[in-house]
Amino acid sequence: MPSRSESDPYKEGGGPAVANDLSPEIRDEAPKFQARHVLMRRLADVVCLPESRINAFERAVTADLLVEMLREAEVEDRARVARRLAILAEVPNSLVRLLIVDDIDVARPLIETCDALNDGDLFFAARHGKTAHRLMLAARKNLSSIVSDTLINSESLSVVEVLLRNAKTTLSQTAIETIVAMSQNEPSLVPLIMKRPELRPSSAYILFWWAETDIRRQILSRFGVNREIMQDMAGDVFAMAAEEKWQDATSRKALQFIERRQRNREALKKSPYKSLEAAIADAATLGMTRKMAEEISYLSGIKPSTGAKLLRDRGGEGLAVLCKATGLSKRALRALWKALRRPMKGPDGTTHPHLAEVLITYDVLGVDRAQTVLRYWNWSLSSALTHVMLRALSSGEEVELEGLSVPQRAAMLAFAQDLKS
Template sequence: MTASAAPEPILPESDFAPDADGIGDIDETTELVFPARQTLLKRLSDVVCLPETRVNAFERAVTADLLVEMLREAQKGERLKVSRRLSRLSEVPHSLVRLLITDEPDIARCLIEDCDSLSDTDLLYCVRNGTAHHHRLLAQRKHIGPVICEAIADTGDAEAVESLLRNRQSTLSQAAIEVAVAMSQNEPGLVPLIIKRLELRPSSAYVMFWWSDADVRRTILSRFAVNREVMQDAAADVFAMAAKEGWNDALSRKALQFIERRQRNREAIKKSPFDSLEDAIKDAASRGMTRHTAEEISYMSGLKPSTGAKILRDRGGEGLAVLCKATGLKKADLRNLWRALRRPAEKDGDTHPDLARVLLAYDMLAVDRAQTVLRYWNWSLSSALTHVMIRAIARGESFDMDELSVPQRTAMLAFSQDLKA
């Protein structure tokens, strides 16, 4: 290219003509008009837009650097025109991208929404250096990968996370899903969006169960209450090996407790003042549920008292259906448990709607699938919740979530409101 030859325009001249495309918020009457500046900005943009056959990488980079310096002090309308022009390119210099993608939202929007050539490093730069408005624009971008989704979720902006969940062309990482689930505890509007995501896994669904409405709970129990046949077949001979070792290895013992078919704790039943789990529930139905009876029911059901208390306190009641189906209790026992908690069983001569809903949950569950849910709750809500964590949650202390295991994060979410109450 010679110094006297002006670059051939690659894109339409209309990019630098007065706005006619409806992109408002820029009052041209308040901006000074410098024809030479506008022409120079257009020409430099032309050079940046030239194909590799016309300009090499170094020339393009130097031109981009000069354009960046001009744009730093250019007027808003001028920056918008350059951003709009560059958004159509298959390759945009990073220096220009980083300047414009974190500019005012009206200017950044052109690149965020329309520029397909932006790299993940460009988008991450926007997440880290942009505003909440930028995050929300990014969350609506087509084809967002898991790394960017995770970075947007980590901003904690509920509107951006909602946009991510609504965006069917986004791919959420497990960490992003966990952030959304944690936020949904205080942002209930996120729950129906999360449950529709294909990336949602049982660990997150089981903890979200506790603050979900009846419809979402049914979805969780039908979609995520999986059986353990594969695990049971794989570990069939390990039970005898562990018994021969005297069950001395706590690590394998906990895992086998999750896998085994039997739910009720025979040793606890032998030591209990009640003859059976059914007898304990019947006694509670007549006398009322006491802390002692609740603990006995938990122990006989193969649960830790903290898990049992969580289920018995559950306002929706579907947790009771899971407990009863998993332990082989009948519908009559579920009704007794309902009465023991002094919940209304009838309304206008018919079964109370709340009890009817819980009975429906009981009917839809298979025993083995109910056991999977119940054991996951017990595993995550008891074994992972140490005394140190309990004190820390009660005091409102923060944790590095990346340092916590999945069950520890589950326990923190499920018990945080209970412990702070």
């Protein structure tokens, strides 16, 4: 009969049965607790068994025990387990939560290749992981909008750039608006935002104010939609509103956006100028004053706050939109440029490059599309900007954008940019 020391695999110090289960590397290292390594491997084996061999409850309990052992394990051991889990169709949640925010070499196989992870697992990694984890998550295919939103809220430029380049992920409108706001201080985001299919006119019109010339032209070309369908559908509503004497402010603002006529005939009746062109010609001769700017705004059918934003526009493309929308000629655009004391000629005597770019923008714009952009700006930059928001802007107070309407967010971002410049 063999002695107990020869047959008992659980004797103190470990017997032949345990030692033979160790890999050559582990045997060479001669760890202090060989049983721990063997047990972790065995528990990982159990967790990885197919559904035909183990039910969900047995897998979960085994996983909980393995979690406790992995907390004290070496990085190599945790990485080995993570690699095995990454190919499973079902991964116990307790193991995922431990390993997915572990050292990046441990988390990598789960984040990059594990199809069994659900949105809750990925959300956990985005929320509790480090920048390295978020960068890896941002590159993952088929990322849902809830995970993308969490990654964007980290406000990490590198993470957002990877996310924008990932064509296999979905971005919510909230995410797009957040990134647009970020792009005010991070110009590298602007061309990446322009490539996203989720970008809508409301966000593009905001992006315009701090974009470069080529991007501005793309915005006006791509998002300068016409209003023919709205005009046809609302044709009889104008008469209804007139009968009600335009007392409903909500419908009045909407109809002002839809109507075909841009110039304000009522303002012309009260104006000392016989036309919008005459007002601009006078400004070109005498120089633009605040009173003249307000008069030009009223005659153009926009509020003075919108007009001021356009006249201050550093690039000048906003002036091209104003002139095309109101039916002004390129000659009038040049006069407006002169009124603002902007350079007309370059060093070689030809048209100044900035003015030349603005004239090109004028040429590529259609009247109706220019009117759509101008009226959206007027709607968002004036009608939506309340006295409370103006006071907050002037005093430097922070305003929670999520609580604002789309035009209010546009106004806050656009005018906040003026205060920074």
